[in-house]
Amino acid sequence: MRVAIVGGGYSGTIAAAAFARRGAEVTLVEKAERFAAGAAYSTSEPSHLLNVRARSMSALDEAPRHFRDWVEREGLGGGDTFVPRRDYRRYLAGIWEEALATGRVRALHGVAVAAAEGRLELADGTRIGLDRLVLAGGNYPSRLPLGLGVPPSRAVDDPWGPQGSERLRALAAQAGDLLLVGTGLTMVDVCLTLDEAGFTGRMIATSRRGLVPRRHVEAGDEPLPSPGPLPLRSLVREVRGTARRAPWRAAVDALRADSVAIWRGWSEPERRRFLRHLRPWWDVHRHRIAPPVASRIETMRREQRLEVIAGRISFAEEGAGGLGVSIRRRGGGEERVQVSAVVNCTGPEGDLSRVEDPLVRQLIASGQARPDPLRIGLDVDAQSRVLSSAGWASETLYALGPLTRGAFWEMVAVPDIRGQIERVAAAAY
Ligand SMILES: Cc1cc2nc3c(=O)[nH]c(=O)nc-3n(C[C@H](O)[C@H](O)[C@H](O)COP(=O)(O)OP(=O)(O)OC[C@H]3O[C@@H](n4cnc5c(N)ncnc54)[C@H](O)[C@@H]3O)c2cc1C
Known part of the structure; x- marks a missing residue:
């Protein structure tokens, strides 16, 4: 064959x-x-x-x-x-x-x-x-949404690709802050790459909810039994209940063995509801980062080299001092930042x-x-x-x-x- x-x-x-x-x-x-x-x-x-x-x-x-x-x-x-x-x-x-x-x-x-x-x-x-x-x-690879109005010369679309990582290193050597679109695992990779390359500017990362991947604990929690393939609503109730009695990591990991059966048991509207409302939460709790990586991200945030903003980019405009970007904060208010480039961290x-x-x-x-x-x-x-x-x-x-x-x-x-x-x-x- x-x-x-x-x-x-x-x-x-x-x-x-x-x-x-x-x-x-x-x-x-x-x-x-x-x-x-x-x-x-x-x-x-x-x-x-x-x-x-x-x-x-x-x-x-x-x-x-x-x-x-x-x-x-x-x-x-x-x-x-x-x-x-x-x-x-x-x-x-x-x-x-x-x-x-x-x-x-x-x-x-x-x-x-x-x-x-x-x-x-x-x-x-x-x-x-x-x-x-x-x-x-x-x-x-994904692309930055065209609607953001980021000119190609200021966009790093594929930070994993060979050109993208070269670009990141070049940006790290320059002055100026950077905007990272997306706050998940790709953002984590990009922050580490920039940090290793000696970047001294500010990394401003934004996504709708501003959720960042959680850390793995040093020794894994004892696995709990899976609740089995339940409908979405019952499953959410079950996981929330378990997470009140046991470490949340164990409650999330309990679903691992049955995750495919759970997904396949849901109707299309349930799957859509999950993607729309729960996916960002699932992603950061399920796909966690190694403790040393989490510590470095926390240090960057504490030192205000990395700022995470929950919000939406409303517009980007080329100006004399770089690219002016306006972010509408989730809780209200507008944040205006000036950056030298925008890095796509939205993932595959x-x-x-x-x-x-x-x-x-x-x-x-x-x-x-x-x-x-x-x-x-x-x-x-x-x-x-x-x-x-x-x-x-x-x-x-x-x-x-x-x-x-x-x-x-x-x-x-x-x-x-x-x-x-x-x-x-x-x-x-
Ligand atoms: C940055 C990153 C970190 C990750 N870390 C982990 C981790 O720590 N642990 C874990 O379990 N999973 C991790 N994952 C998940 C990852 O999806 C899997 O681990 C696994 O690498 C998926 O492999 P793949 O071969 O399906 O896809 P890919 O790794 O994307 O490979 C697909 C390949 O197909 C080639 N290709 C595509 N189209 C064509 C074409 N038309 N002609 C010829 N070649 C083509 C591409 O060049 C590419 O090399 C990570 C994913 C990413 C993106």
């Missing part, structure tokens, strides 16, 4: 290994310089730590201690350590080398642009014959109509795929098979990882994706 995989981040790399183990002939296509890295693990910044403890970060579903053992062998710590993400890249590289050594995996550097009738096409004209196609395009783009990836566009335009109803990814069925514009599940086309959030919600981090990879490889092979 010939399997083509588009995307050589965590999902594509581990899927390649999983299919090769079963005997498939795998071609993995990656457009970036590096294989086995992707958006999360391309960073070389030592302060960018994993936001999950080593004991939970095994890349392989069948070997839960795989990463923890590697961490111990490398002398990086133990199961409770939050390892730098660049070290996780070294770990993934080892698995990738092993997959290549089987002789059943071929690495192709290029941009996948189109798929049809048993073949995949790359931008350079290469055609790959296939029996199965696995989409693992992952975290697509889920709405595929805004994604520039040619393959995603072609698959949707040709009716082979469609966005999910919530517009946070691609529509797939319970087996991760891509649904056509008419709603038919494909026999050959699968999707993995963050692309499948609409169907599973919590399918963004390694502990969730590794199980999906195994299920897809077992079903598709």
